[in-house]
Amino acid sequence: MAKKRAFEIGENVVYPAHGVGTITGIETQEVAGTEMELFVVDFAKDKMTLRVPTAKAEAVGMRALAAGDIVDKAMKTLKGKARVKKAMWSRRAQEYEQKINSGDLIAIAEVVRDLHRTDDQREQSYSERQLYEAALERLTREIAAAKDIPEDQAGSEIQSVLASRAPATPPAEA
Template sequence: MFQKGDKVAYPHHGAGIIEAIKEKRVFSEKKKYYVLKFTEGQLMISIPIDNCDELGLRSIINKRQASKVLKVLSDKSKKEIIDYTERFKINSDKLSTGNIHSVAEVLRDLNTGEKISTREKRQFSKAKKILISELVYIYKKTEEEMDKKVDKMLN
């Protein structure tokens, strides 16, 4: 179980902090919720504690793990050529897992230097936002600094 102040990662929004643990009544049943505040803007969401594992809530990674994730970005190994529809689905599945290594793979694989579709540009932006939000907490840097570091690793 997480505590107030813990830094966590949530698949669809990136990294945030548990601001509170609150009890809410839903359909005459009391449930406990984590209240998460994310690095980007003023976004706050509540996640039922009972379902947090199913929803992919996890602790943020450590520096050693982050170093491995950043190496994924610079791995220029030959990628299998697949069509847009299949590639989009594969990347969507990777983003929804909450696995930060998979998020880094999406960034790397979409950073081909070739033209990509508007939908893939959105995927790229989402993956980058999720990765940077976690790196900000790990390295105690600003979003701008981590954005530059990610760009450097990609190129």
């Protein structure tokens, strides 16, 4: 009784909390007395392997790489003006973390856009820099995989878009 699976071995996929991974196999394991079919997803950069039940893969947010139009929209999002809310940093940090872990390429691009700083702007705090780097890494990996280009080339494209945009106006210090 073989049914159609949403993903195939060798396919790159995006798992919301971890980013881009490759399905390296499909295995059957017994869990709590029940046979389960699992996707084996390898995240080589993080030296991590994840097993996702095939029946729940889409429900947990696992998806195929973004299509060209979504990648273009993400790059366009980067060109926009940074939108920094006047909320407390802890609240904004929580929102940024949720966007990064949503797996939504556009939301991740918004975080990169909002937290990007040019040399003449105020320095980022440690937590801002951590969130920015996490979002930038996720964005770079998915764009590289979606366009089938090396990560450093995708990173250069992202940096050139960020460098060409209008400077952000930092929020007034309280």
